[in-house]
Amino acid sequence: MNDACYGCSTCASADKPLESFIASLPMETSHHRVDSQETHCGFGLQGVCCRLCANGPCRITPDAPRGVCGADADVMVTRNLLRAVASGSGCYIHVVENTALNLLHTARERGKIKGPGALERLCGLFGVSGGGEWERAEKVASAVLKDIYRPVYEKMELVEKMAYPPRFKKWAGLGILPGGAAAEVYKGVVKCSTNLNSDPVDMLFNCLKLGISTGIYGLTLTNLLNDVLLGEPEIRPATVGLRVIDPDYINIMITGHQHTMFVRLQERLTEPDVTARARAAGAKGFKLVGCTCVGQDLQLRGAHYTDIFDGHAGNNYTSEAILATGGIDAVISEFNCTLPGIEGICDELLVKQICVDDVAKKANAEYIPFNFAEREKQADEIIDRVIASYKERRSKVELRLQKDHGFENTITGVSEGSLKKFLGGSWKPLVDLIVSGDIKGVAGVVGCSSLVTGGHDVLTVELVRELIARDIIILTAGCSSGGIENVGLMVPEAAELAGPRLKAVCKKLGIPPVLNFGPCLAIGRLEIVATELAETLGIDMPQLPLVLSAAQWLEEQALADGCFGLALGLPLHLGKPPFVTGSPVTVKVLTEDMKNLTGGQVIINDDPKASADILEKIILEKRGALKI
Numbered sequence: 001m002n003d004a005c006y007g008c009s010t011c012a013s014a015d016k017p018l019e020s021f022i023a024s025l026p027m028e029t030s031h032h033r034v035d036s037q038e039t040h041c042g043f044g045l046q047g048v049c050c051r052l053c054a055n056g057p058c059r060i061t062p063d064a065p066r067g068v069c070g071a072d073a074d075v076m077v078t079r080n081l082l083r084a085v086a087s088g089s090g091c092y093i094h095v096v097e098n099t100a101l102n103l104l105h106t107a108r109e110r111g112k113i114k115g116p117g118a119l120e121r122l123c124g125l126f127g128v129s130g131g132g133e134w135e136r137a138e139k140v141a142s143a144v145l146k147d148i149y150r151p152v153y154e155k156m157e158l159v160e161k162m163a164y165p166p167r168f169k170k171w172a173g174l175g176i177l178p179g180g181a182a183a184e185v186y187k188g189v190v191k192c193s194t195n196l197n198s199d200p201v202d203m204l205f206n207c208l209k210l211g212i213s214t215g216i217y218g219l220t221l222t223n224l225l226n227d228v229l230l231g232e233p234e235i236r237p238a239t240v241g242l243r244v245i246d247p248d249y250i251n252i253m254i255t256g257h258q259h260t261m262f263v264r265l266q267e268r269l270t271e272p273d274v275t276a277r278a279r280a281a282g283a284k285g286f287k288l289v290g291c292t293c294v295g296q297d298l299q300l301r302g303a304h305y306t307d308i309f310d311g312h313a314g315n316n317y318t319s320e321a322i323l324a325t326g327g328i329d330a331v332i333s334e335f336n337c338t339l340p341g342i343e344g345i346c347d348e349l350l351v352k353q354i355c356v357d358d359v360a361k362k363a364n365a366e367y368i369p370f371n372f373a374e375r376e377k378q379a380d381e382i383i384d385r386v387i388a389s390y391k392e393r394r395s396k397v398e399l400r401l402q403k404d405h406g407f408e409n410t411i412t413g414v415s416e417g418s419l420k421k422f423l424g425g426s427w428k429p430l431v432d433l434i435v436s437g438d439i440k441g442v443a444g445v446v447g448c449s450s451l452v453t454g455g456h457d458v459l460t461v462e463l464v465r466e467l468i469a470r471d472i473i474i475l476t477a478g479c480s481s482g483g484i485e486n487v488g489l490m491v492p493e494a495a496e497l498a499g500p501r502l503k504a505v506c507k508k509l510g511i512p513p514v515l516n517f518g519p520c521l522a523i524g525r526l527e528i529v530a531t532e533l534a535e536t537l538g539i540d541m542p543q544l545p546l547v548l549s550a551a552q553w554l555e556e557q558a559l560a561d562g563c564f565g566l567a568l569g570l571p572l573h574l575g576k577p578p579f580v581t582g583s584p585v586t587v588k589v590l591t592e593d594m595k596n597l598t599g600g601q602v603i604i605n606d607d608p609k610a611s612a613d614i615l616e617k618i619i620l621e622k623r624g625a626l627k628i
Contacts, residue, residue: 092218211563241406542599
């Protein structure tokens with residue numbers, strides 16, 4: 001391998017050691033390619049282009065304010081947005097569907113339920129009673145699947161059982177209660193097709209409807225079903241960053257969002273006959289290395305998997321660097337955030353790629369479709385491939401390990417349950433701290449990592465630094481969490497960076513000012529926290545001194561997440577606007593009218609200090625309205 005760096009010009013990263021490592025690599029990564037894509041299409045940025053029919057592609061300009069069919073900028077923009085939100089929602093519904101199916105199959109086979117408390121919680125919410133543990137688990141899974149598969153003209157039953165009553169009443173009044181989640185996705189796709197809907201406001205309401213089904217099912221229920229199958233999160237210190245890669249083991253990097261697809265493989269890798277095979281190949285055993293959201297989910301539950309999980313190495317745009325260390329012997333993918341850019345690096349470093357869900361099929365990956373009934377056999381097939389990869393590659397590949405990257409005492413395992421338990425079983429201590437002003441407010445910094453708006457995690461990390469300095473505590477979920485933790489903002493010592501009152505709280509409790517709830521799916525956990533805080537205070541969610549930021553949102557799933565936040569009535573900050581600025585109607589609805597519809601609003605700002613000023617002002621206004 002050529003020791004010269006591929007082209008030392010890379011995008012900036014909030015993680016300076018990572019930035020230096022990537023700049024030294026003799027291979028191309030997304031951090032290099034971003035420079036070649038700096039010139040963006042102005043029509044695309046505004047959302048005023050359409051390629052839905054053969055008369056186009058049409059583009060809106062002052063001299064051509066309508067496409068051939070007559071669609072204006074408002075129609076084109078909202079049609080494009082609805083199509084993107086429907087796609088993002090479909091991704092999340094795919095995840096909750098598979099998770100519910102895995103719980104259903106586990107229950108029918110009388111498999112292990114690792115989170116009995118989580119099961120009882122869902123039974124209470126759903127009104128499930130009677131029978132043994134497996135019977136109740138089957139009823140819970142069946143209820144979720146039944147709702148997902150309802151036709152669009154039948155409202156889902158679990159929405160009312162899961163939603164905060166004032167929000168449910170608001171949604172019903174606006175006419176945005178969703179029908180079957182899968183049906184809502186296809187209805188959204190149909191509505192934004194050629195020469196159909198041309199009412200931008202109607203399409204924006206559809207986006208909110210998709211946001212509700214995405215949030216309650218794809219986010220919140222996926223987490224709670226995972227808790228039943230995988231065990232509930234427990235707060236603990238953990239190791240993060242590239243330092244988690246141990247060259248003495250056969251290392252498998254996992255990418256995606258569907259943790260339940262790995263359960264049997266995860267267990268099998270620790271069984272004596274398999275570890276003996278690893279030792280015979282020259283390794284001490286196997287380790288799973290976390291990457292993207294499924295790695296965050298493993299980290300969240302890491303207290304249950306200390307024998308196999310080595311730690312979370314990084315987010316989506318750290319994945320190429322993780323592979324470039326040479327210490328990864330196989331990649332198993334099952335969902336998105338699995339960058340196409342890893343393919344060339346895997347080829348060069350002889351890393352075996354295996355895909356277990358064809359939605360994430362890489363061009364050079366072997367496809368072993370996950371089948372619950374065949375999971376034992378498939379786990380052994382995967383182990384055979386991974387051992388073969390280890391034997392083939394380790395003597396031929398240079399190791400570029402980064403043992404000083406990351407931290408050893410990052411606090412993880414935070415969930416609505418573990419945090420409430422930490423606070424003594426009640427939200428009152430947190431409410432008291434907010435009322436007293438020791439914690440000025442709460443900011444949910446969530447979602448993706450991107451390479452724009454400053455560079456890799458730059459806006460996200462700098463915004464977090466600004467907010468904690470203003471005594472605003474941060475709750476994170478998503479790939480953004482991976483960037484925030486790898487720069488040391490989730491270790492207890494980070495309390496020194498907080499404002500004086502938040503710093504005192506953190507030191508007293510022994511916590512960092514940034515609490516990691518894990519994967520992007522855990523945005524649903526933040527919704528539970530917000531709901532229970534509002535319930536404790538006896539107010540509706542828009543009244544909370546709570547704001548959201550998806551500072552470096554990346555993809556269509558993030559847009560569906562954002563619609564959920566708006567439906568909840570929360571202020572939502574974005575560093576970069578979605579591709580809607582060409583539509584005056586869309587901009588006005590999202591940034592102004594939404595306040596009167598749901599209580600939410602979209603805020604666009606790419607400067608960390610200015611963004612923090614805006615979010616702090618909103619928090620102070622909400623505190624003032626509550627007279628605290």
